Amino acid sequence: MNEQTVQLTGKPGQESLWRLTWRNFRRHHLAVFSLVLLIALGTMAIFANVLAPYNPNDIDPRNPLVPRGTPQPPSAEHLFGTDNYNRDLFSRALYGMRVSLGVGFLAMLISIGVGVLVGALAGYAGGLVDNVSMRVVDVFLSVPSFILFLALNAILEPSIWNIILILGFFSWMDVARLVRAEFLALKESDFVLAAHAIGVSPRQMVLAHLLPNALAPIVVAATLVVPSAILSESALSYIGLGVPPPDASLGNMLEDAKAWMLTAWWMWTVPGVLISIIVLAFNFVGDGLRDAFDPMLYRR
């Protein structure tokens, strides 16, 4: 009979899931590259006030006499050129990224909060609560939300916070469904039955036993809520019902470019390319995470 040494370390279960996931994730070169890119862009956005060469809302100090001048093409002085108010587009892009990423991130936090709450309640309580919650999810999924975004933004005072709230409260449905499905499956598992048997309180059950095991789909869904919120924000700002001027967001920079389509290509290329890169990177990271969390795909 062979002797086998088994090493037991602290908390094997939890640790190995995250380590396994990270190991799988690293194989997705595109996802890793996207993650690095997002961290870099996020850092630039956070330090926009340090990195921006000009005040993003100031007209070009060198041209104080031309407040409504023609946009200047990219040059050494203005890396991305200027817009029609002679504001430096590089500085505006940095601040716009800060707003767009912030809106996406905070809307994601709201949608995770609401989604986990509803999904956990429905999945844990079951019965009537479950039924009613899922009908509410159906309603939110079938409502043409973009019209209501438009209406709400027109009715409420235009502000970044309102946009975050609106986008967050209309994007929690997928999270709720995932959490509910996960809870329903977990409720039948042996460890939950065992926990019940030893008299674990409902609160403890949800927080300590069910939720940690439902974390993987939540993380993937969270990663994918951010880009869709950024896309909605930019569409709303483009219509003029989003982030109010003069503050820059990638969407309202596109709105500014509307009248200058023919003459100043850089005005719409800069925000357009930035939005696309950010959304693309989030999609790649989400895809990589989904694959990395899926044990069927990689376990050998």
Next chain:
Amino acid sequence: MTRYLLRRIVQMIPLLIGISILAFLIIRLAPGDPTVVYIDPNKPPPSAEDLARLRARLGMDDPLPVQYAHWLVNAVQGDLGFSLSGRRPVAAEIGERLPNTLLLGLVSLLVTIVISIPVGVLSAVYRYTLLDYAITFLSFVGLSVPGFVVALFLIQFFAVEMRWLPSTGMHDVREQYSGLRAVLDVAEHLVLPAIALSAASIARWARYQRSSLLNVLTQDYIRTARAKGARERRVLGLHALRNALLPMITLGGLSIPQLVSGAFIIEYVFGWPGMGRLAVNAALRRDYPVIMGVTMISAIFIVLGNFLADLAYHWADPRIRYE
């Protein structure tokens, strides 16, 4: 089957009522006085009594549930209220725009199907080749570039630089075409909006088709078909593709809300005279009855689309049995 049909149709009603309550609450609970839309800025401001009379006539002094019940009873009878800014019934405004939106939506759906399915099949059949990687990368790009940025790019390139296609509206305003020429005129105006609207769904559908076909190709009956010596063409076309198309039906139903939302902004960018432009203008002017009407008509199409997708799925896959 009949019982299933009936049950599904009956289920649509509470869903639509739920949607209408949600929309009604959002629109009515928001601060702001809708009577301001009625006030003509060129005339002397109305007296407080006039405003009170107007509020009473619009039923805005009633409690919310009463207002909602009032709206619902009228809406069921086809009366969606009176457009404050258009100064005519909402139903007439929507009726005028709906065919244009449907035209744009259906053409985009057709473009999506015709392009995405062959592309997805190619990507799956030649998986892990350069072609597959190129298609995958392009689909991610298609998913990531916002529809209206695609629209801006199309306008810049095809309308401004090349002058091949018109960039705005639905008809050439300089000409009065009739007959076939008029149809061609509309078709010409439709090309760019339809491409912009379908870009994202083409990408999504192609990815879906790829993974669905890859899934089917690992099934035992495909190996059986190959083992008995069927040619690859036959295996793909007859055995694999038919089964791989099934999930696409569900995806079709699920895509309708995105198509509706996408249509709104695309219509705005291209000046397409559809419901989306109506909704944007209504939102900007706080024209509540129009917002409510457009929301409900779009919701009906979304709910109906899901229902039809379910039916199509049932028809295509006899293994599915509904009680």
